Amino acid sequence: MNNLKLEVADQIAVLTISRPGALNALNSETLDELNSVLTEIEGRDDVKVVILTGGPDKKDNPYKSFVAGADIAEMVNFSAAEARTFGMKAAEPFFKLMNMRQVTIAAINGFALGGGCEIAMACDIRIAAENATFAQPETGLGIIPGFGGTQRLARLVGMGRAKELIFTCDNIDAAEAYRIGLVNKVVAKEELMDTAKKMASKIISKGSYAVSIAKAAINNGYDMDIKNAVEMEANLFGITCSTHDKTEGMTAFLERRAAELTDF
Numbered sequence: 603m604n605n606l607k608l609e610v611a612d613q614i615a616v617l618t619i620s621r622p623g624a625l626n627a628l629n630s631e632t633l634d635e636l637n638s639v640l641t642e643i644e645g646r647d648d649v650k651v652v653i654l655t656g657g658p659d660k661k662d663n664p665y666k667s668f669v670a671g672a673d674i675a676e677m678v679n680f681s682a683a684e685a686r687t688f689g690m691k692a693a694e695p696f697f698k699l700m701n702m703r704q705v706t707i708a709a710i711n712g713f714a715l716g717g718g719c720e721i722a723m724a725c726d727i728r729i730a731a732e733n734a735t736f737a738q739p740e741t742g743l744g745i746i747p748g749f750g751g752t753q754r755l756a757r758l759v760g761m762g763r764a765k766e767l768i769f770t771c772d773n774i775d776a777a778e779a780y781r782i783g784l785v786n787k788v789v790a791k792e793e794l795m796d797t798a799k800k801m802a803s804k805i806i807s808k809g810s811y812a813v814s815i816a817k818a819a820i821n822n823g824y825d826m827d828i829k830n831a832v833e834m835e836a837n838l839f840g841i842t843c844s845t846h847d848k849t850e851g852m853t854a855f856l857e858r859r860a861a862e863l864t865d866f
């Protein structure tokens with residue numbers, strides 16, 4: 603891969619978007635690589651959490667940018683048809699981040715602008731360094747957030763705040779992003795990866811199959827009416843009751859010992 607780095611250790615995959623000369627902006631090649639690597643990761647039993655982050659800039663500053671957006675140099679001459687193709691090229695890996703059985707955490711180490719904020723929003727959980735900056739600057743470029751931003755931002759922070767951010771293109775800092783519910787946690791920049799890995803380890807210590815089924819239940823139920831959603835949940839609950847982890851988890855509780863959870 604030219605623009606992504608993958609490191610796997612302790613059941614955690616750290617996936618780093620690395621385009622130092624463009625503040626990790628997402629071009630077609632990066633989106634294709636992301637799609638391939640997420641397909642590969644989804645098939646791996648030795649990965650239970652994916653942490654997505656941005657690489658250092660060309661001056662080797664690791665906290666400059668998470669992702670500074672979609673690649674403006676690539677988009678500048680797009681026809682309407684090419685723009686649609688580009689949008690759909692992003693939709694596939696973004697849906698993988700959202701729906702893959704592994705948990706996905708965005709570790710946001712600087713600028714999360716436009717497509718950068720949008721890729722973070724496709725992840726399950728967002729942890730921001732205190733210096734991170736968020737914005738949807740697209741309308742200032744004469745376009746709209748086209749990597750799911752008009753949809754996911756409103757779902758995360760509510761329609762009023764999403765409209766304000768998208769119509770004004772205002773930058774917000776990490777503290778404001780936390781206040782409005784755009785990120786789960788804000789930490790000192792030097793602690794970003796440790797915090798993300800600690801959260802990943804905590805998630806891994808739970809029943810991994812149960813976590814992935816819970817993720818599916820939350821995602822699938824979100825757009826359903828409550829009656830069908832609760833019925834869908836009951837069906838998935840039934841499936842978790844057929845697992846080793848359910849027997850072991852409950853037996854361990856009754857025997858007052860630590861559970862050894864193993865299912866994926």
Ligand code: CO8
Binds near residue numbers: 625670671672675715
């Ligand atoms: N695309 C391409 N190159 C970029 C981008 C980008 N989004 N962001 C930065 N770069 C490049 C710069 O051109 C520059 O390259 P070079 O050194 O060759 O001139 C290099 O990265 C460093 O950037 P700067 O010199 O500008 O660094 P500064 O510290 O001065 O500024 C900023 C940093 C504030 C982040 C500034 O670079 C900036 O404003 N970048 C653009 C941010 C932006 O507008 N992002 C949104 C882009 S639009 C988008 O994401 C749409 C998503 C949906 C698309 C849907 C399509 C269907």
